Amino acid sequence: MSGGSSCLVLITVGLGLICVLLLIFIILQHITITAERDLIKSYKNTVEEFNQTINSLQDKYTDLMTEKHQLQNNFNSFSQKKLELESKVTSLSEELKKEASKRGCFFMSIELKNWSDSRQYCRDRGGDLVIINTEEKQRHISSFTTERVWIGLSDTEQEGIMKWVNNSPLKQGFWFKGEPNNYNGDEDCIELNYKRETLNSWNDRKCSDKIKGICEK
Ligand SMILES: [Ca+2]
Ligand SMILES: [Ca+2]
Structure with missing residues (x-):
């Protein structure tokens, strides 16, 4: 083998090695980027789920507040009715007493x-x-x-x-x-x-x- 051709072989081998290294580098880059993309995607999903949970909690809170107001209103009207009934009972028992004293025993x-x-x-x-x-x-x-x-x-x-x-x-x-x-x-x-x-x-x-x-x- 001549000196020139062995130099060519060396250059070829060197270039081949560089190609292989570049290929390995590109593959590694690709793997890293894919992993990062997946991570971002899952993060996005988590954020979306979190937002949905917050929204549904917000809705539930609104419903509960509405229910609370209705219950409060019902309670108020019941209290009002209770007062009315109590005053009716009082006036009825007074009437009964009057009637009884009128009629005697x-x-x-x-x-x-x-x-x-x-x-x-x-x-x-x-x-x-x-x-x-x-x-x-x-x-x-x-x-x-x-x-x-x-x-x-x-x-x-x-x-x-x-x-x-x-x-x-x-x-x-x-x-x-x-x-x-x-x-x-x-x-x-x-x-x-x-x-x-x-x-x-x-x-x-x-x-x-x-x-x-x-x-x-
Ligand atoms: Ca008589
Ligand atoms: Ca008489």
Whole structure:
């Protein structure tokens, strides 16, 4: 081999080596760039997912706030209704109390007694024979009376002058036709006869007669 040709071989080999090295360098560059691109892509994906999560959380927060406002409104209207109901209950119980005090508490004596003993029976139990001073009360007493009963009216003190057990004078009477007649000059105590018409049921009779009485507390 001549010196010239061996020099050519060396140059060729050298060039070949350079080519191989360049090729290796290019391949390595390519691998690095690809890896970086993948990394950036995955980073982008992560950021997108993160943004989506934030957005959906934001939406949920808005929904929850709306719900909270609705609940608050419902609560307010319930509180309002509760107050209204409470005031209705108060006014109803006051009305009931008024009604009860208007009507009083009534009870009938158990044994048959003369007028004075009937009255004593009522007084022993914290009441007195009933005073009937309105048409409403006359109707009410009549509604539950099922026998002839004493009421708290008499003219024992002075004949013809009817007085209630609280000493007040009689203003409006619900007498049966022809009563009071003071029959035989000996009728001073007043009964309510359930068999008569509701607004015409009173009669004077002997105070010693024994019947039941209506007490009022
Ligand atoms: Ca009389
Ligand atoms: Ca009579």
